[in-house]
Amino acid sequence: MAETTQRKREVFATKNELSVALAKYTAHLSAKFCKEKGIFTVVLSGGGLIDWLCKLLESPYKDSVEWSKWHVFWVDERVCSHEDQNSNYKLAMDGFISKVGIPKENIYAIDKQCAANGNAKRCATLYEECLRNLVKEKILPLSPNGQYPQFDLQLQGMGPDGHMASLFPERPQINVTDKWVTYITDSPKPPPERITFTLPVINSSLYNLVAVCDDNTDQCARSIAEIFKSNNLDLPAAHLTAQVETMWYLDKAAASLL
Numbered sequence: 001m002a003e004t005t006q007r008k009r010e011v012f013a014t015k016n017e018l019s020v021a022l023a024k025y026t027a028h029l030s031a032k033f034c035k036e037k038g039i040f041t042v043v044l045s046g047g048g049l050i051d052w053l054c055k056l057l058e059s060p061y062k063d064s065v066e067w068s069k070w071h072v073f074w075v076d077e078r079v080c081s082h083e084d085q086n087s088n089y090k091l092a093m094d095g096f097i098s099k100v101g102i103p104k105e106n107i108y109a110i111d112k113q114c115a116a117n118g119n120a121k122r123c124a125t126l127y128e129e130c131l132r133n134l135v136k137e138k139i140l141p142l143s144p145n146g147q148y149p150q151f152d153l154q155l156q157g158m159g160p161d162g163h164m165a166s167l168f169p170e171r172p173q174i175n176v177t178d179k180w181v182t183y184i185t186d187s188p189k190p191p192p193e194r195i196t197f198t199l200p201v202i203n204s205s206l207y208n209l210v211a212v213c214d215d216n217t218d219q220c221a222r223s224i225a226e227i228f229k230s231n232n233l234d235l236p237a238a239h240l241t242a243q244v245e246t247m248w249y250l251d252k253a254a255a256s257l258l
C-alpha cells in the first residue's frame with residue numbers, strides 16, 4: 001500500500017453545521033477532480049450520512065456542482081430488493097441522488113435481480129466485476145500498488161459499535177484482502193445479508209470522510225474515544241486511512257468523550 005494519512009477531525013456544534021461543512025468539502029473535491037480529470041468518483045454509505053448530505057441539495061451547490069460528471073458507488077449494501085426500505089441504494093436515491101442531475105448510467109448499484117434473490121455471495125462477485133470493468137474502461141484507476149480500485153472520495157458513517165461499511169467488530173470480513181468486494185450473511189445489525197468493500201479498497205480512496213453524529217446514547221461517543229484515544233483496532237473504523245486525507249466530521253455529542 002502507498003503512503004497513508006493521519007486521522008484529522010473537526011467537531012461541529014450541531015448536525016446542521018456538520019452538514020454545511022460536509023457539503024463544502026464534497027463540492028470542493030468535486031470541482032477539483034472534475035477540473036483535473038473530467039469526472040468525480042464518489043462512494044456513499046447508507047445510514048445517517050444521506051440526511052447529512054442535505055446541504056448539497058441547496059444553493060449554491062445544487063446548481064453549481066457538476067453532477068453530470070459524478071459516478072456514484074456504494075461502500076456497502078444490504079442484499080434486498082432495490083425497493084426495500086433496508087436498501088442503501090433506495091435510501092440514497094430517495095434522499096439525495098434523485099434530486100440532482102447524476103446520469104443514470106453513472107449510478108453503480110448492486111445487481112437488482114441478484115439482490116432481490118438474496119444471494120449475497122453472488123452480489124459481491126457481480127459488484128466486484130462491475131468495478132473491474134470500470135477499471136478496464138478507465139473510469140476507475142488502480143491504487144499505486146496496482147491491486148485495488150481507487151476512488152476520489154468516499155463518504156461514510158460509522159455505526160455505534162464502531163463498524164464502517166459492513167465491516168463489523170468480531171467478524172472476519174475486516175481481514176479480507178484478496179477481494180475488492182466481500183459479503184456477510186450474519187451481520188449483527190439487521191439485515192444479516194450484505195456486501196461490502198474490503199478494507200484495502202476502502203483505504204485506497206484518495207479522500208475518506210466519516211461523519212458521525214451521536215444520538216445522545218453515548219454509544220458513538222464511546223467508539224470515537226476508543227478510536228481517537230486508544231486506537232482500539234477491534235473497532236473496524238479504527239482501521240480507516242486514505243491516500244491523501246482521512247477526515248472525521250463529528251458533532252459535539254460524538255466528540256463528547258474526547
Ligand SMILES: O=C1O[C@H](COP(=O)(O)O)[C@@H](O)[C@H](O)[C@H]1O
Pocket residue numbers: 045046047048049076077078088156157158159160163164165166189
Ligand atoms: O448498516 C449500516 O450502518 C452504517 C452506519 O449507519 P448509521 O445509521 O449508524 O449512520 C452505514 O454507514 C452503512 O452503510 C450501513 O449499511
